[in-house]
Amino acid sequence: MRMDQPELRADAASNRARIIQAARHVIADGGEVKLNAIAKQAGVGQGTLYRHFPTRENLLAEVYREDVGELVAAAPALLAEHEPLTALARWLDRVADYAQVKRGVFAAVEVAVSQDLAAHSLGPIGEALTALLDAGKAEGTVRPDIDARDLILLIGYLTRLQEAEWDSRARHLLQVILDGVRRRP
Amino acid sequence: MRMDQPELRADAASNRARIIQAARHVIADGGEVKLNAIAKQAGVGQGTLYRHFPTRENLLAEVYREDVGELVAAAPALLAEHEPLTALARWLDRVADYAQVKRGVFAAVEVAVSQDLAAHSLGPIGEALTALLDAGKAEGTVRPDIDARDLILLIGYLTRLQEAEWDSRARHLLQVILDGVRRRP
């Protein structure tokens, strides 16, 4: 649906790639993710970094593009194998997995969905989630007055969860949310 | 339960009071809440401000002490008049009201609850919420595997809601959460 790339100049493209690679390294090294440090390691100025990625989340979204892609791809696959509600539950489980291991993924997802919806075009994640919800609505097991953004908002607690309480709360609250999303009999 | 004050020195007490007052003014003026600006307006150094209130939320919690007090006080009152689930719903409504008008209140509440629970002592808000939940559990209308922190985490979406979508989402998602919290028949 998108016209290739908006014609990126050669040097710009290489800089962009180097920034992403540098970011990947920094993140892999596990420490804090300092933007200007990434710029320095990539051998570019801060201005360059910020032009390519206006916000931290934009950069993260790019770094985690593959992971997000997996999430998106998983939705139809799950729908094919399970009932809508089960598929939704499994998919959310998967999101939670990412959120635990790579906190950045979810932060990026959250922002991406907000931006996409604000631009009146649910992006890939929004579409995946919408597909899951729609299937449930069609079947009558998911309340009809819920959309992708709603769910993203609700599971946002995953970001604020502390490592120590993850085991006791993450899955559990996912269950509570699912109960709320389920259509009352 | 707390031993008066930990014996605050006279000048310290006056500084603390001036900081709070300055913060109130800045917040009332509606602009951004810049910590060092508050310090300057209060006529103290930044160090002083940060010693009295280590984090932004600590300061906000103090500024909004009265509002939080109202929330806490409302819980028993609501319980006396309504069934537990209704009381809980009303109380959450009230929290949402605060969250919309004074975003700072909720941020402060959220942090306070986290800290209190981490210190193994649900603070005032935790106690209020727990009372509401316990009443529902006793009556069998609230699922028993939910605690105050769970609910605070869930309604945390209120902070991330944009003004424009408040009307369409805030109350609505509160309803979804309540449905999840309700005990399955």
Next chain:
DNA sequence: CGGTAAAGTGGACACGTGTCCGCTTATCTC
């Protein structure tokens, strides 16, 4: 090719947060 206009660059800069530590001042004791 050589010129040129637009795309891109990168580092200086402004700002807010939070820490640190040498100096000041309140309070207690004799």
Next chain:
DNA sequence: GAGATAAGCGGACACGTGTCCACTTTACCG
């Protein structure tokens, strides 16, 4: 009241974020 001492002060400083704009480079065109 004078001296001691611990509590408190406050501004300088270090750091990360994000912006801005004078300069450089690329890609196109005659």
